[in-house]
């Protein structure tokens with residue numbers, strides 16, 4: 454027997470990650486300027502780092518309660534009121550090892566074998582594999598550049614999502630930078646209620662919106678009871694490596710997720726929980742500062758693309774813009790750019806249907822590199 | 837044009853082109869140029885300088901921070917003394933401060949000798965000056981918000997989800 458032959462069908466069903474492939478290509482190139490990075494170029498706010506160190510010095514190295522430190526859940530509960538969300542720290546919030554774990558828990562808690570999981574695309578690359586690992590059947594719901602990659606009831610209808618059991622949402626969006634307003638979410642909410650779907654709403658970029666405030670589908674009438682909201686510390690607080698996120702939802706739902714979590718994870722990293730608590734308490738200014746910096750870069754990149762004649766809708770969230778590849782072939786463009794100009798970005802097709810013909814450009818990179826990268830892209834486009 | 841954002845940008849990197857500043861602020865280049873001119877005319881922006889890491893310059897360059905105590909009399913105020921001190925080209929920075937002493941001066945020179953000579957021959961003899969304490973700069977780790985040294989490598993994966 455070799456273990457390679459024993460792989461579960463679920464694992465075999467998931468193809469190797471397209472991001473991974475591109476990462477390997479980029480690693481071959483010297484002096485690469487990368488606009489392919491999906492995490493902040495800042496470090497966690499100083500106060501949060503100090504709180505982590507302090508907790509270690511005080512010997513806080515044991516497990517916490519399964520759902521996370523009570524104080525942290527309270528601080529989260531308090532925090533999300535600014536998005537109009539109200540969740541009881543007692544039984545409606547669970548702290549997880551990154552939003553990634555929270556998403557996985559939700560799939561395992563709500564997806565039965567054969568359940569259809571509607572996933573608007575292009576999308577963050579974890580949802581489809583996550584649904585498959587849980588035995589679900591992913592249903593791609595392509596969104597379109599004409600709609601600025603927002604999800605519409607028409608797109609849901611066209612993809613057959615009325616038959617789905619679960620709908621995944623992610624706004625502000627990775628990879629497109631798209632955001633959705635309350636009105637636009639109201640239309641989706643109405644579709645969801647009509648067809649009785651469960652919604653998994655990944656709102657990890659909620660603090661990185663540049664033109665308006667975050668809007669959550671969970672705050673719409675009749676949605677709270679059918680929605681799990683994910684959020685975390687990775688993006689807004691530049692804490693990716695600390696691995697801390699959370700999920701919020703109605704009590705029974707969080708209980709179910711906690712059932713999986715208590716066996717699979719026990720509790721989220723304790724040191725990171727202390728850092729997160731401090732982040733919530735005292736780091737709003739750092740978040741504002743980072744947001745302002747991202748916004749300047751966003752405008753810069755959008756302006757440069759416009760001047761180069763690259764079609765690019767005005768992305769208003771996260772730290773990505775999603776221009777069209779000039780000749781329509783995103784993979785060829787990305788590979789050519791990497792080879793000739795040493796600039797890495799990610800071809801849109803990696804993110805699923807609707808992503809092809811586009812490029813994910815991350816501006817989580819300092820202005821100096823960004824300027825140089827834009828010059829090189831311009832040279833490549835006109836060359 | 838939001839002047840504060842413009843100042844933030846310039847304080848970060850004053851060599852950015854007007855076009856790049858305009859792109860980042862979502863303004864047009866003419867508006868940025870006009871705002872810059874206004875800031876200069878109003879005396880808000882007094883100059884644009886390089887932040888030099890003297891560790892990496894071959895020629896010797898000595899800096900000292902000098903604390904200066906003064907005694908005022910009815911005719912002479914801080915302003916007057918300050919004007920006199922500020923005129924010396926060796927004085928790079930001059931501030932009136934609260935606390936144990938009155939003026940903080942940053943003096944630059946080609947050698948320790950030159951700097952200490954300057955303090956003892958030019959500053960100390962000023963009639964109102966009662967005391968000076970000179971601290972030579974041994975090393976510098978951060979100047980004008982910029983950390984000196986090798987900096988941290990970006991250890992993020994070059995391509996990630």
Ligand SMILES: Cc1ncc(COP(=O)(O)O)c(C=O)c1O
Pocket residue numbers: 491550551552553554577623626627655657684685686687693696697698997
């Ligand atoms: C949309 C989205 N959700 C979740 C994650 C993972 O977040 P975490 O670090 O909290 O696991 C990412 C990270 O790239 C993301 O882009």
